[in-house]
Amino acid sequence: IKILICQGTGGISAGAKQVEAEFTRLIAEKGIVAQVGKRCDVVKTGCRGLCANDVLVDVITPELGRVTYDFVVPEDVAAILDQHIVANEVIEKKKAKAYYNTFVDQQMRVVMTGCGQIDPERIDAFLEEDGFKAIEKCVKEMKPSEVIDEVKKSGLRGRGGGGFPTGMKWSFCAASPGNHKYLICNADEGDPGAFMDRSILEGDPYCVIEGMMIAAYAIGCDAGYVYVRAEYPLAIDRLQKALDTCYEKGYLGKNIKGWGFDFDMRIKKGAGAFVCGEETALMASIEGERGMPRPRPPFPAVKGLWGFPTNINNVETFANVRHIINKGSEWYASLGTDTTKGTKIFAVTGKVKHTGLVEVPAGMSVRDVIYQVCGGIANNRKFKAVQAGGPSGGCIPAEVLDTPVDYDSLIKAGAMMGSGGLVVMDETTCMVDVARFFLSFTKMESCGKCVPCRIGLKAMLDILERITEGRGEMEDIDTLLEMGATIKKASLCGLGQTAPNPILSTVKYFRHEYEAHILDKR
Ligand code: SF4
Known part of the structure; x- marks a missing residue:
């Protein structure tokens, strides 16, 4: 019998160490090994992706196979031992439903096969x-x-x-x-x-x-x-x-x-x-x-x-x-698309039902990642956009949600794969604020070595702040586009060359929101 306890950073911050200690204590105190006549190993593993539902515990027994429980707290441990391990009965109400219905079944784990399965601190497990x-x-x-x-x-x-x-x-x-x-x-x-x-x-x-x-x-x-x-x-x-x-x-x-x-x-x-x-x-x-x-x-x-x-x-x-x-x-x-082979891991955050790490074959549509794997938009709100590729990437709106997640298709849609961050936004999100957030990040992180990035990003941010504070003019939008194109061309490194992307893509798809901010002041 194995009890796998997710102990990535997410699991530990949700209390995985206390859950592990409780399993170890009660297995000894209740004499579980003697009761079932089998070894019962408590194994610490890395993250298995469904971080929002931590602490995740997998119980593997010959009788019931592998069952995953989520949101486990130390108070649940006695029931898991008595009902699941001794009485061979799954605790249905603690079962990680999201894990089975969407989150894991829709994925393809290649790179993450070991994560959540093996003890990362034991070479023998590897x-x-x-x-x-x-x-x-x-x-x-x-x-x-x-x-x-x-x-x-x-x-x-x-x-x-x-x-x-x-x-x-x-x-x-x-x-x-x-x-x-x-x-x-x-x-x-x-x-x-x-x-x-x-x-x-x-x-x-x-x-x-x-x-x-x-x-x-x-x-x-x-x-x-x-x-x-x-x-x-x-x-x-x-x-x-x-x-x-x-x-x-x-x-x-x-x-x-x-x-x-x-x-x-x-x-x-x-x-x-x-x-x-x-x-x-x-x-x-x-x-x-x-x-x-x-x-x-x-x-x-x-x-x-x-x-x-x-x-x-x-x-x-x-x-x-x-x-x-x-x-x-x-x-x-044989996995993926013509131009992007294999799988890709995405860190999906924001307004989706199940946030976490998702590994899918390249070529799955952005829609499927959000709706099939991550369960759709939280609180039954409407999807608005997804920022793909972090601060260097761009926003994908609903009309191009069927874009496949591969390098070339994402660039064509005005975003990029980047390292794989997907920040999902719903109808309540202001896209100008999103652009301002990412630009303030890149402006702060600019090393200052070259003028287009050092001065240009600051100037773009000033304009964006003017717009969001109700002091913008219509021509500011075109100035942003012009400056963005110049900074992309003239910057020395990838940071400056991609920093304007969130503004360029939000103006392309959500220009009306910029205009609304400007018109609102009048
Ligand atoms: Fe520094 Fe690169 Fe920005 Fe130039 S583009 S200031 S090198 S971060």
Whole structure:
């Protein structure tokens, strides 16, 4: 018998540790093992996505299979033990109905297979799920170039937001001369509302380590960093424990497992600057400099960290890799659409019934993600728009709700995949306020290095504030469009190049709301 208790950051803040302690106490006190004649393990797991319904507890018994309970508090534990485990009767009223009816059944878990299933602090749990089999296969059966070809054939594209083909990126760094190359995992997840990278690191840190090992072998990197924001203490703690265990068991360091392959890894904590998600700013931060982007070329693949060739991918990208190697590029390429293969994890927040993490095959429509998986709009209100891609993305209104979630379709609709944040808004939301919120975020996070972003975003925000405070003029709307287009073209890095997107897309689809603010004052 297994009792799995969700202990991601969401679960712990909802009281998962107290629930775990109560299970442990009552199993001993009630003599549950003797009563049922079976072992009864209480297992701590990472997040399984339905964060709004924490604490989630899965009970797995031979008689009843797997049953998930939600909103579990310590007072529920005695009933779960007596009724479910001893009397073999499901407690229907505590069953996680959303979990079964929509949330999980409609998803496809590839990257998140380990999250919510295994104890992230036990390497044995990862090994039981074929952990490190993919890197072993690479080192023993494949040349580095064959690994890169396999990733190219899979069609995997970078999940950090840019969507650049991963295999191609690896080949650039592999082709750079030199015996010392760096590999960096970008875990500087800064989009408001996005938490998929944190949950993967909290729930299955070994899958990211294995993905990095495979990339290191393919590219020829001997040293790796995971750049993770310091606001993620649980992710850092679990990743550090996983790294320590890997060194202890010979999965990192010199001559890993006698395979003749060396790779070292360490964590670098970031101080939480959004711009440090940009590759060159991130490297400057690791080097101990102020996190500011620099012009490219030279590209990191040629001259990166401390001047050495460097490859950077994000957490979700690395977490995909072991599945591609284990199941093959053909299998992976069979998921998704022509231009976006595999699955994508979305952090769905805002006015939906079930908020949380959702992993679906690329190509599912935005409508299905919101209505089929997340149960639709909360409080039976009307859908108005969804902000896709965080502060760099754009708003998708009801008329294009059938847009498939793939890189190219979202851009066509005026939004972007970004790292996968979806903020859902209902009929009560003011879209001008939404644009102002995202612009004030990017303006605050601008590093100030280049004029279009430093001055331009401030000027746009001034205009937006004027409009929302009833001091706007009709021509302000066109000024916003003109400035937005210029800032996009002239800014040095991705932050400035995408910061105007929320304004441009809200003006495109909700111009009447801007006009209403302006006319209201008259
Ligand atoms: Fe800094 Fe903005 Fe210029 Fe990027 S675009 S370098 S964040 S000022």
